[in-house]
Each structure stands twice: as C-alpha cells, then as structure tokens.
Amino acid sequence: MLCSVNRTPISDLTDGQQVEQSFRASDKQLRVNRQGGKYIILKLTDRTGTVSGMLWNADEIIFDSFDRGDYVHCVGRTQIHNGALQMIVTAVERMDPSEVDVADFERFDADQSQRLLARLSELLGDLHNVHLRRLGQAFLCDDSFMQKLELGAAAVSIHHAYPGGLLRHTVDMMELCALVGPRYPQLDTELLMFGAFLHDLGKLEELSGEGESTYTDRGQLVGHIVIGIQMLGDKIRELGSAGEPFPSDLRLQLEHLVVSHHGQLEFGSPKLPVTLEAVTLHHIDNLDAKIESFTNIIESDISADGNWTNYNPSIGRKLWNKRD
Incomplete structure (x- = not known):
C-alpha cells in the first residue's frame, strides 16, 4: 500500500x-x-x-x-x-x-516548462545581432544542454529552488531586460538580454539535477560563475570550428556580465560591474530573486498576526502579509 x-x-x-x-x-x-x-x-x-x-x-x-x-x-x-x-x-x-x-513529490511542471522553452527560443531567435543570435542557436541546438536547462534549479534554497526554476528565472529576467533596456538608449538591450540568458547557466553543473538540488563536487570546488565562463567559451569555440568566428570584444562584454552579476565582491563576483549593462543585469537579477524569495517567506510563514509575518532573521525584518 x-x-x-x-x-x-x-x-x-x-x-x-x-x-x-x-x-x-x-x-x-x-x-x-x-x-x-x-x-x-x-x-x-x-x-x-x-x-x-x-x-x-x-x-x-x-x-x-x-x-x-x-x-x-x-x-x-x-x-x-x-x-x-x-x-x-x-x-x-x-x-x-x-x-x-x-x-x-514531483515539483516539475512539464507544461509550463514547454511554454518557457518556446519563449526562450523566441527571445533568442528574435535577436538582431547576428553573432548573439548564432551563439544562442548553438545553445538551443545542444540537446544535452537543453535537457539540463529544462530540469535545472536556480538554487538549493532561497529562490527558484525547484526543478525548472532556472529556466523560469532565466526567461523572466530576459523579458525584464527586454522591457527595461529600451527605456535607456545608452544600454545595448540585446547584450543585456543575452547576459540574462548566460548569467546562471553554470548552475546546471554546480547543482545536482537528480531529485532535490544539492551541490556537486565541481560546484563546491569551482562554482557556477567560473563554470558559466567555461560553458560560454566552449560554445564560442564550436562556432569558430564551424567557420563563424565570434568578435573578441563582444565575448569580453559577455564574460564581464557573467563574472559581475552578483554585484559585489563579498557576494561572490570576481569583478564589480563596470559597464552599464552589467550594472543593470545585477539589479534585475537581484529584483527577480528578491521577489521570489520574499514571496516564499510570506507564503511559508505562520503568524498570529494576519497582517504581518513574524520577524525573519535572515532578512532582518517582518513582511506585510495582508491579502485583500
């Protein structure tokens, strides 16, 4: 039974x-x-x-x-x-x-995943920058990569910590970049969007994809930022082998978006954001993660006062919890 x-x-x-x-x-x-x-x-x-x-x-x-x-x-x-x-x-x-x-126990939503994969393909396929579009296609055509992305979590805890969470986080961020970028003509919106696509891909190797997420040995020893840079380099080399060289200056811009997206050295970024796109990407990443994690706190809180959560030491405050 x-x-x-x-x-x-x-x-x-x-x-x-x-x-x-x-x-x-x-x-x-x-x-x-x-x-x-x-x-x-x-x-x-x-x-x-x-x-x-x-x-x-x-x-x-x-x-x-x-x-x-x-x-x-x-x-x-x-x-x-x-x-x-x-x-x-x-x-x-x-x-x-x-x-x-x-x-x-199955937390993976296959229908939602298919919708998100279709949206990701649309966002990458609609890029006007031919080099970014070809690079995006190289990722999309990698069946092993796409299977991992479909199931991958964005974290062990805190935010998007469930199968398919990384895909959800990635697509949401790309759509936010597509909305924010045109508001500021000084930003390269497509570069910003591609940075959102790349920024956490290393988590596919940093975290175990089996069952609930835990850190792999590679994740513990190397970390998702370095792994993400390696994944980017591998795909650019594939393009070069196919006779489609990738501009070195564009590669530098993408690498900087990945290594600086945590925003601060003490939060794990090897470099502080120094381009407008990197600064923007960090704040969009932080926004999406904070809304998700704070929502989780509100939904999991059991409080005697219906308008407020209890004090949460991890964020140093109570949160408003009135649902009218």
Whole structure:
C-alpha cells in the first residue's frame, strides 16, 4: 500500500500537529551541540513545499541510514520557530520508492516548462545581432544542454529552488531586460538580454539535477560563475570550428556580465560591474530573486498576526502579509 494514503501535504501542516508520513529528504546535516550531543537537521519536501526537521539525540548510524534525495518515513510533531513551521522528528526511516506515490513529490511542471522553452527560443531567435543570435542557436541546438536547462534549479534554497526554476528565472529576467533596456538608449538591450540568458547557466553543473538540488563536487570546488565562463567559451569555440568566428570584444562584454552579476565582491563576483549593462543585469537579477524569495517567506510563514509575518532573521525584518 502506498504511504501517500491520508498523507497531509506540507502546505497543509499546522502548528502542534502529530505527523507520521512520507517526505523526501532533500538535505541533511549532522551537527554537534555545545554539550557534545549530536543532532540532525533535515530539509523535508513534497510537491507543495518544504519544512525543516530537527532530530535530536542522533548518531552516525541514523545519519547514514538514508541519503539526500531519498524518500523517508518520519514520525514527529510540528511547531512554529521564527515564524515558520518546523518538525521535531523522533524517528526517520528510509523508504523504497515503490512505497510512495511519486506524484506527491514531483515539483516539475512539464507544461509550463514547454511554454518557457518556446519563449526562450523566441527571445533568442528574435535577436538582431547576428553573432548573439548564432551563439544562442548553438545553445538551443545542444540537446544535452537543453535537457539540463529544462530540469535545472536556480538554487538549493532561497529562490527558484525547484526543478525548472532556472529556466523560469532565466526567461523572466530576459523579458525584464527586454522591457527595461529600451527605456535607456545608452544600454545595448540585446547584450543585456543575452547576459540574462548566460548569467546562471553554470548552475546546471554546480547543482545536482537528480531529485532535490544539492551541490556537486565541481560546484563546491569551482562554482557556477567560473563554470558559466567555461560553458560560454566552449560554445564560442564550436562556432569558430564551424567557420563563424565570434568578435573578441563582444565575448569580453559577455564574460564581464557573467563574472559581475552578483554585484559585489563579498557576494561572490570576481569583478564589480563596470559597464552599464552589467550594472543593470545585477539589479534585475537581484529584483527577480528578491521577489521570489520574499514571496516564499510570506507564503511559508505562520503568524498570529494576519497582517504581518513574524520577524525573519535572515532578512532582518517582518513582511506585510495582508491579502485583500
């Protein structure tokens, strides 16, 4: 019998609820407290959302009994912590995939993905700059790349952290660039749009594409910005091999858009934005990510005051939560 019977979706869990059901363990960390006791922090997910889990008095045997991405059966009780629901887990056991209804955990929207892929193809195909259009076509014709892009997440957490999230983030940013660019004649709108396409492509190799996103070894050692520059270089070399040399000055502009899009050195950018397009790209990226992440905070908050979320230490404030 599938364990999805009488299963409560994460979005419907409430404070003080006794829980005995399946989840996907998208992440786990074994930690030690000041007294030397060990505990496990869990990230439990289903198709409706994510809830943090705390398993006290744990050990390596429990920690090693399941892997990230496994389905697990958890026993515990929910409570509110810093305005968000979490679960105090008293037991966790790995489940075989045959024991769950995969539809309860599948967060990928295939129909939306196809619409976004069609829109991406349209945006890249409509570029007037022949070099950018050919470069875009080189990416679009790479079946392996496109399959990864269709399923890739934009992050492990915070924003667009779900299968297809990177595609959503990329297309939204390109459309924002197409709206903002013409407002400022000093901007090269097509260069800006292509920077939006390129800026996070390295996350396809930085993050694991299987199940819930985690960092790959390459992602940990190199990072998506460097990987993105390598991916750009590979495609430009392909064009050169096909007899379509790419302008070196345009390549420099694209590389700068990728390496500077985090905006600040302390946020991981090897270089600060020094072109108008790079400055614009950073702020559009930040805008799209912030709206997504703040929306997630509002939707996941359980507050006694319906007009406000609880204080969220990660952003240093409460958020207005009135939905009229």
